[in-house]
Each structure stands twice: as structure tokens, then as C-alpha cells.
Amino acid sequence: xxxxxxxxxxxxxxxxxxxxxxxxxxxxxxxxxxxxxxxxxxxxxxxxxxxxxxxxxxxxxxxxxxxxxxxxxxxxxxxxxxxxxxxxxxxxxxxxxxxxxxxxxxxxxxxxxxxxxxxxxxxxxxxxxxxxxxxxxxxxxxxxxxxxxxxxxxxxxxxxxxxxxxxxxxxxxxxxxxxxxxxxxxxxxxxxxxxxxxxxxxxxxxxxxxxxxxxxxxxxxxxxxxxxxxxxxxxxxxxxxxxxxxxxxxxxxxxxxxxxxxxxxxxxxxxxxxxxxxxxxxxxxxxxxxxxxxxxxxxxxxxxxxxxxxxxxxxxxxxxxxxxxxxxxxxxxxxxxxxxxxxxxxxxxxxxxxxxxxxxxxxxxxxxxxxxxxxxxxxxxxxxxxxxxxxxxxxxxxxxxxxxxxxxxxxxxxxxxxxxxxxxxxxxxxxxxxxxxxxxxxxxxxxxxxxxxxxxxxxxxxxxxxxxxxxxxxxxxxxxxxxxxxxxxxxxxxxxxxxxxxxxxxxxxx
Numbered sequence: 001x002x003x004x005x006x007x008x009x010x011x012x013x014x015x016x017x018x019x020x021x022x023x024x025x026x027x028x029x030x031x032x033x034x035x036x037x038x039x040x041x042x043x044x045x046x047x048x049x050x051x052x053x054x055x056x057x058x059x060x061x062x063x064x065x066x067x068x069x070x071x072x073x074x075x076x077x078x079x080x081x082x083x084x085x086x087x088x089x090x091x092x093x094x095x096x097x098x099x100x101x102x103x104x105x106x107x108x109x110x111x112x113x114x115x116x117x118x119x120x121x122x123x124x125x126x127x128x129x130x131x132x133x134x135x136x137x138x139x140x141x142x143x144x145x146x147x148x149x150x151x152x153x154x155x156x157x158x159x160x161x162x163x164x165x166x167x168x169x170x171x172x173x174x175x176x177x178x179x180x181x182x183x184x185x186x187x188x189x190x191x192x193x194x195x196x197x198x199x200x201x202x203x204x205x206x207x208x209x210x211x212x213x214x215x216x217x218x219x220x221x222x223x224x225x226x227x228x229x230x231x232x233x234x235x236x237x238x239x240x241x242x243x244x245x246x247x248x249x250x251x252x253x254x255x256x257x258x259x260x261x262x263x264x265x266x267x268x269x270x271x272x273x274x275x276x277x278x279x280x281x282x283x284x285x286x287x288x289x290x291x292x293x294x295x296x297x298x299x300x301x302x303x304x305x306x307x308x309x310x311x312x313x314x315x316x317x318x319x320x321x322x323x324x325x326x327x328x329x330x331x332x333x334x335x336x337x338x339x340x341x342x343x344x345x346x347x348x349x350x351x352x353x354x355x356x357x358x359x360x361x362x363x364x365x366x367x368x369x370x371x372x373x374x375x376x377x378x379x380x381x382x383x384x385x386x387x388x389x390x391x392x393x394x395x396x397x398x399x400x401x402x403x404x405x406x407x408x409x410x411x412x413x414x415x416x417x418x419x420x421x422x423x424x425x426x427x428x429x430x431x432x433x434x435x436x437x438x439x440x441x442x443x444x445x446x447x448x449x450x451x452x453x454x455x456x457x458x459x460x461x462x463x464x465x466x467x468x469x470x471x472x473x474x475x476x477x478x479x480x481x482x483x484x485x486x487x488x489x490x491x492x493x494x495x496x497x498x499x500x501x502x503x504x505x506x507x508x509x510x
Contacts, residue, residue, distance in 0.1 A: 018157065061132065286399060310339075384490075
């Protein structure tokens with residue numbers, strides 16, 4: 001390729017580099033998500049480091065351009081950036097597996113070290129990509145009088161590429177092909193344009209690129225092995241990393257970090273001894289009734305595999321109409337394929353829970369919030385404004401139920417949820433799940449006493465619900481909520497910081 005032709009490829013290179021820089025950022029977040037989550041803090045660390053790397057690249061690129069103002073130097077930089085991006089999925093795999101053991105053992109040092117090592121993997125390619133714009137400006141600059149126009153064109157093209165690098169991974173590449181093929185694709189785009197410009201050196205870079213592709217094909221392609229049981233299915237969706245795991249007679253739904261079970265289907269038992277069981281008796285948390293409570297309309301925000309919906313149908317029959325809201329359509333597909341979610345009275349809806357509440361919700365006897373992205377609850381589903389909206393969609397005497405996580409001794413999240421609900425509901429009650437680290441928080445729309453609840457629980461005759469009612473009193477520590485602390489609002493709901501503090505406190509005590 002002639003020097004003139006190589007020079008003409010500078011602007012396309014700037015565009016592709018800008019696209020790759022944002023593609024790498026999204027790829028990094030998706031690689032980290034199954035192990036470290038997608039909390040505000042993870043995103044903050046990731047974006048901050050990316051900006052630091054780009055800033056370093058701008059400085060290094062400018063200095064290199066002044067010392068070695070040659071096209072081939074820039075194309076070598078982008079070729080190495082592309083190759084490194086292609087290597088990232090291969091190198092990160094064993095590091096992320098090590099981080100899994102860190103979570104399993106609750107070793108703060110191992111988890112922190114693995115997170116740092118994984119994030120640092122992105123330092124080299126992003127710094128190299130940061131070199132492109134100042135280097136291209138130096139090569140394209142003909143005289144000072146046109147310097148502003150040259151810099152403007154370069155940064156406009158780089159930004160345009162970044163826009164495409166935002167939309168393509170989010171709306172097409174990652175949901176369709178997955179994170180690793182997406183990263184390899186961006187790496188190959190850089191390699192192709194760099195090798196084309198470095199025609200005399202094409203054999204070396206082409207051979208290296210082929211080696212990267214072969215290694216990507218031959219090395220393990222799974223995202224993460226299950227912590228227990230055998231893996232039946234795994235997939236990256238637009239919202240989650242999804243695993244279906246078989247453990248004995250149970251089929252379990254595991255999402256993202258894998259530190260919690262989001263749904264259970266047991267071929268031999270409807271009841272699971274999990275939080276879904278204690279949702280069945282929610283209609284008893286109202287003033288004393290003369291007959292057995294029989295909910296007619298139930299909404300579940302966070303349907304997942306449909307464990308709670310299956311329990312309601314088994315206990316109360318097809319007459320109870322259940323609307324299940326789930327933001328991730330891939331999870332609904334898994335629910336139908338592996339969790340036997342086929343009850344005719346269950347009506348799944350694909351939507352964000354709060355948007356659905358604002359635009360489509362009807363009125364219900366019970367509304368259940370179980371919309372974790374473990375270990376976090378979306379902050380906009382924990383606020384006074386949200387619970388006020390929920391109350392507006394409850395029938396007279398209706399009950400709101402929240403599944404809140406905790407440890408054996410740390411109830412800070414339960415405190416926050418219950419305190420916020422107490423600002424909206426006249427009576428709030430708690431039941432601990434004996435075999436899970438969860439507490440169910442019940443908010444009654446009418447003033448209700450603990451005697452009322454115990455009376456209503458005593459009226460239950462249906463065998464499944466009766467078993468749960470007895471357990472709630474004898475094992476679950478049924479009680480009036482004592483919490484009246486900070487009330488979360490749409491403006492201030494530090495739920496992620498609170499959960500991170502709980503996790504850190506638990507880990508450091510081990």
C-alpha cells in the first residue's frame with residue numbers, strides 16, 4: 001500500500017478506534033457483571049478508569065507523534081490494541097474463575113485482587129486507543145492555519161465512532177452474539193484496517209490475528225461454571241447473565257454473580273422453604289376476617305421462573321389471577337422451558353416494574369416485589385414514591401410484600417425497606433425465612449394488629465398455605481416491624497451503598 005493510500009486511511013482508523021473504545025467499555029462491564037455486579041460503584045470504577053486510560057493515551061500519543069510522525073507507527077499501535085482486545089476474553093476467563101472462589105470463600109483480598117486484575121486488563125488497549133486522535137491530528141496537520149479544522153474533523157469522527165460503539169454492542173452485538181464475540185469483533189476491526197495499511201508487514205499481523213481467533217475458539221467458551229449442581233443452560237441476555245442449574249430434584253435459576261437463587265422448581269414439592277412460600281399468606285396481613293382469606297388478583301413484580309406464581313396456583317386454584325412482571329424476556333423463555341411456567345391463570349408481562357405500574361397496572365389484593373438484581377434491589381423500587389404508587393393499585397385491605405435480603409445478624413436493608421414502607425402503610429410486619437437469608441416485609445393498607453394477622457392465619461385450611469402460616473408463626477418470628485429510620489425517596493435512595501456495606505461487614509468478619 002502506498003504512503004498516500006495509508007494516509008487516506010487515517011480518518012477511517014480514527015472512526016473505528018472511537019467505536020472500539022466504547023465497545024471495550026461495554027464489554028468490560030459485561031465481563032465483570034457475572035462476578036462483581038453492575039452496581040453504581042462498579043460502573044463508577046470502570047468509567048473512571050477508562051477515562052484515566054484515555055487521558056494517559058492522549059498524552060502518550062501526542063508525545064509519540066512528535067517524536068515519530070510516521071503512519072506505520074500509528075498503525076502498529078492500533079494493530080496491537082486490536083490484538084490485545086481479542087486476547088482479553090481469553091485471559092480474563094481464569095481470573096474471573098479465581099474471583100468466583102474469592103466470593104465463595106468471602107476472601108476480600110482475593111476478590112479485590114481479581115477485580116483489579118480484570119480491570120487492569122483493559123488498561124493497555126484503551127491507552128493505545130487514546131493515542132489515536134492526537135497522533136492522527138499530528139499526521140494530518142498541514143499548517144497551523146488549518147489546525148482547528150483538522151482537530152475538529154478528527155474528534156468529530158472519533159465521537160461518531162464512539163456513538164456507534166455505544167449502540168451496536170447494546171442493541172445488536174451483545175444480545176445476539178455475546179460479550180466475547182463482541183470484543184473479538186471490535187479487535188478484528190482494528191486489526192483489519194491496521195494490517196491493510198501495514199501491507200509490507202501483513203504476514204506477521206495476520207498470523208498473530210489468526211492465532212488469537214484459534215485460541216478464542218479452542219479455549220473454554222463457558223462464562224462461569226455453577227457453584228453447585230450441574231449446568232443445564234446459560235446465556236447472556238440484555239439484562240442478566242442467566243444460569244439454570246440442576247441440584248438434586250430442584251431446578252434453580254441463578255442470575256449474575258450467582259450468590260442467590262432466584263427461582264426453584266422442585267418436581268417433588270411445591271413448597272421450597274424459601275421466600276416464595278411466605279408470599280402465599282400475604283392476604284392474611286389485614287384486619288381480622290370472618291372467613292379464610294382468598295386472594296383473587298395478585299401482581300408479582302419480578303416474576304423470574306414463576307416459583308411464587310406456581311405456589312399461588314397450587315394453593316388457591318385457577319380462580320386467582322396472577323400478573324407477573326419481568327423485565328427480561330430471556331428469563332421468561334427460561335421459565336417456560338425449565339420451570340414449567342404454563343399455568344393458564346398466570347399472565348406474564350415484559351416490562352420494567354415501575355413503568356408498568358405507572359402505565360398498565362390494575363388493582364390487586366396482593367402486590368409482591370421480588371425484583372432483585374442480586375445482591376441489589378433497583379433503587380427506584382425501594383422509595384416512598386414507589387410504595388405510594390403500589391398502594392394506589394391495591395384494593396381496600398390489600399397488602400404489599402417485599403423480599404429483602406439480610407445476614408443472620410445484619411438487618412440494615414430490612415430496616416431501610418420497612419422504614420420506608422412505614423411512611424406509606426399504617427401497619428408493617430416482618431417474617432424471617434428460616435432457611436434463607438431473607439425477610440418478608442408486609443405493608444397493610446388498613447390499620448392491622450398482630451392479633452388480626454394471627455387470627456387470619458388461623459383461618460387458613462388449604463394445606464400448602466396452612467403449612468406456611470404455621471411456619472411463619474413458629475419459625476419465621478412473625479412480628480410488628482420496629483423500624484422507623486431513614487425513608488428512601490426517589491431523590492435519595494442509597495440502597496447500593498447500604499448493601500455493599502452489609503457485604504463488606506459480613507466478609508471482613510469471616
